[in-house]
Each structure stands twice: as structure tokens, then as C-alpha cells.
Amino acid sequence: MKKTMISATVLAFAAMTAQAQNPFVQTWYTSDPAPMVHDGRMYVYTGHDEDGADFFWMQEWRVYSTDDMVNWQDHGSPLALESFSWADDRAWAAQTVERDGKFYWYVCAHSKISKGMAIGVAVSDSPTGPFKDAIGKPLFENGAWDHIDPTVLIDDDGQAWLMWGNPQVYYLKLNRDMISYSGEVGRLDMTEEAFGGPVMGKREKGRKYKDSYVEGPWLRKVDASKYKVPGEKRYQLLYAAGGVPEHISYSTAPSPTGPWTYAGEIMPLSDTKSFTNHCGVADFKGHSYFFYHTGKLPGGGGFGRSVAVEEFKYNEDGSFPTIMPTDEGVAPVAAFSPYRKVEAETMAFSRGVKTEQNDRIGVYVTDIHNGDYIKLQNVTFEGSVPGRFTARVASGLRGGQIEVRLDSLQGKLLARLEVPGTGGWENWQTLTAEAEETESDGRCHDLYLVFTGRKGPKLFNIDWWEIGKNRKK
Numbered sequence: 001m002k003k004t005m006i007s008a009t010v011l012a013f014a015a016m017t018a019q020a021q022n023p024f025v026q027t028w029y030t031s032d033p034a035p036m037v038h039d040g041r042m043y044v045y046t047g048h049d050e051d052g053a054d055f056f057w058m059q060e061w062r063v064y065s066t067d068d069m070v071n072w073q074d075h076g077s078p079l080a081l082e083s084f085s086w087a088d089d090r091a092w093a094a095q096t097v098e099r100d101g102k103f104y105w106y107v108c109a110h111s112k113i114s115k116g117m118a119i120g121v122a123v124s125d126s127p128t129g130p131f132k133d134a135i136g137k138p139l140f141e142n143g144a145w146d147h148i149d150p151t152v153l154i155d156d157d158g159q160a161w162l163m164w165g166n167p168q169v170y171y172l173k174l175n176r177d178m179i180s181y182s183g184e185v186g187r188l189d190m191t192e193e194a195f196g197g198p199v200m201g202k203r204e205k206g207r208k209y210k211d212s213y214v215e216g217p218w219l220r221k222v223d224a225s226k227y228k229v230p231g232e233k234r235y236q237l238l239y240a241a242g243g244v245p246e247h248i249s250y251s252t253a254p255s256p257t258g259p260w261t262y263a264g265e266i267m268p269l270s271d272t273k274s275f276t277n278h279c280g281v282a283d284f285k286g287h288s289y290f291f292y293h294t295g296k297l298p299g300g301g302g303f304g305r306s307v308a309v310e311e312f313k314y315n316e317d318g319s320f321p322t323i324m325p326t327d328e329g330v331a332p333v334a335a336f337s338p339y340r341k342v343e344a345e346t347m348a349f350s351r352g353v354k355t356e357q358n359d360r361i362g363v364y365v366t367d368i369h370n371g372d373y374i375k376l377q378n379v380t381f382e383g384s385v386p387g388r389f390t391a392r393v394a395s396g397l398r399g400g401q402i403e404v405r406l407d408s409l410q411g412k413l414l415a416r417l418e419v420p421g422t423g424g425w426e427n428w429q430t431l432t433a434e435a436e437e438t439e440s441d442g443r444c445h446d447l448y449l450v451f452t453g454r455k456g457p458k459l460f461n462i463d464w465w466e467i468g469k470n471r472k473k
């Protein structure tokens, strides 16, 4: 979403979505969400669709995290095609899992070696990286194009399973090291019983089928201590189904190798403006979440997708209800304190801004123009009132102002920080403004950072900000 694209459509979108959380990343086009819960935080690993793309020309993967489900921190891109010496194109769908304190990110990309799509694995000591190629070569490839969209499950007995494929589902048993495997690569039986119909290329002309597997598998196991799940339905495979446009369906089985039985649609077709869909599921703080993507960000579409999330409740037997895409998204599950150093790339919603990263300071907010803003949701002032607003900023031009406001773009002004030119977009200065007199009402608020300055040019960059407490009220 280039700044020049901020038009009447974008402004209408911003007004319409003032309370919306979906798509929950507005700074970049993001796709193929893969959630992972670790240490009280929800992480989402995504692909990155290029602005204005006419195909899935994807170069890198990105990470976002939250502890309240509405304010997401952008961790940038700790993994890209360049991380794999063998990859040259198509940084497509991926999933990360933790084992023994290490994080394994299973990806697919086009291979220079086999000239097909290949499955690779990167590793890190942290969920946000840096990640590096764990083995210096693809984990699996054979020159075919169907090796895409890996999903990983560590079973209760410790066996880790990797599955992937379009239109054939492949699987392998990972060794304990998570970067090698034992035995042959298997293939699921792509039957009508298993997936509601044969894969698209094998359908009989004129015959009606219930469904068919396409791509984007997500393998999970139902927790039998929470749900009355029959043994033969303990494993669930969710997937993009039905051809183009895709909906999300699932099948169940007594073991990852099958036999699989078609179980129905989860997210039926609707006008999401994306002809693909791709899901991931995770439980967090007592809630269940279904991640998927749409083409609903302004300027987006089939090759400019954006990740979204819905909350849902499993049925008593662990089966899925129908889940429809919404613009509202999900409710917060925790309050957000501004009385700490907050990375500026933490946001519930934003307009106009982008994020960038470098080795020195990590991720920061940039491409800020007059009228752009960042919103945080469900912010608690913990019974205190703000005393000052501090931010680390840089401007290669003339700077501008940061207005800190409550509840809306024109809401109560908490503080106004004057940002001068600092002599360069990477010449950072930490500046403070005293807060306006306010009283505490004890409620949670939306907090807006509204950016003002000369119309037209880029104003400044922000690395982080912090609100200082004043006195108890």
C-alpha cells in the first residue's frame, strides 16, 4: 500500500474500520498466517505479498506477536529467500513450532537445485529470530511443483509429523532433531471419502462432488481431555478446498496417515476479495482463534492479501463450527499498559504508515505523512494520569508533530510532541513533551498517535515511545 495510494477509498476504509481489527496488519500485505503460542504470547508467522504484485512473487516471511490479541507488534522479517542458498523465488506458506527451546520454521520456496518447489527448515533460539537455514539444503524436493505449504505437529508421543502439498498431500516423520526424517515420504489417499471429492484434475466431468482438497494443510490433534472426541476423529486436517476461489474445509482421522474422512466446511466462500485462503488455528488464554487471509486491505486482492483472525468455540466433540470472515475481528483478552517503552511498530490499527528494519535498531515505523495515525486498543492507565510522552524519533527533513489522543483522531489531547529535523532518517533523538492536565476515569481507552506536519513530504520515523505516570487520582 504505497502512500500515493491513499485516496478516497483508503479514507473511506479508515472511517468504516475505525473499530475493525481485520485485516490486523495494515502496514504490509501479509498472507498464509501460521499461529504459534509460546510463553504467554501469540506469534503469527506470515508470508509477504509485494505491493502491486501480479503473482505470488514473494521474497520473505514476517512475524507478528501480541499478548492481548488486538495490539500486534511487528517483528519484521527474520527470514527471507536469501536465508536459503538453494532458494531463488516464491517464499510461500510456512509454519513454526518450538521444540526443546528451539524454534523450527518450515517453509517452501522455489529451488535452484531441482527447479521445483522445495520444503526447507530454518532454526532459531528465539521465536522472532534471527533464523538461519538449519541444514543448508532443502529438507525435501524432487523437482515437482506440488511441494508447498508445510504444516507441522508434534504428537503426544513426541513424534513430529510434517505434511504439505498441492494437490497431493505428502507426509514424513521428523526425527527428534526436527531437521531430518526417517523412512519414506508418504502420500495420503486423496479419495472422495477423505476429502469430499478427488483433487481437481481427477474429477469426472459433469459429476457433482461435495468438496476437494487443494492446498494449505493445517494438521492438529483434538485435546481429548477437553472434548468428547471419538478416537477415529482425533486428528484434524484443515485445508484450502474447492478450487478457485478457495474455502476452508477439514477432514478427520485416527492417525496422521489416515484413513481420513471428510468432515465439512469451516469457512465457506464469501466475498473476501482473495481467490486463495489459508488457515491456522491456535488456543490462547482460554480462547480459540482461527487465522486466515483476505484481500481486503485497500489496494489488495488475490496477490495482495492480508491476515485476519476470528474467535470461535469448538463443538463439544472438538469439531469445528462454521466460521465467517468479519471486519470486526476479535476482542482484547488483556489490557495494554502505555507506562513502559512501547515499540512504535505495536498497533491495533494504523493508517498510511509502513515499517522498516535495520541491524542497529531493529524494526521502526516510517513513511509517516500528515494525517497518518497509529491506534492502540484497550489501553489502561492503571488509575494514574500521564505526566509526559517520550519518543525516539528521526527526521531527514523538517519533522512534524505527534499528538497523543484518547478514543478518536479528534479525541482528548494527552500530549503533543514537536519533532524537529534531526539531520537524517537514521539520526535518532529521544524527545519528551509534558502531558496536558487530565483526570483518571479508570476505564480502558483507545490511544491514538496522530501524526501532523507539512502536507506532502515524509515527516519522521519513530523507533519507540513511552508514557510516564503523573500522580495517583
Ligand code: FUB
Residues within 6 Å of the ligand: 031, 032, 047, 056, 092, 093, 148, 149, 215, 216, 240, 276, 277, 278
Ligand atoms: O502464498 C502463496 C500460496 O498461495 C500459498 O503457498 C498457498 O497456500 C496460497 O495461499
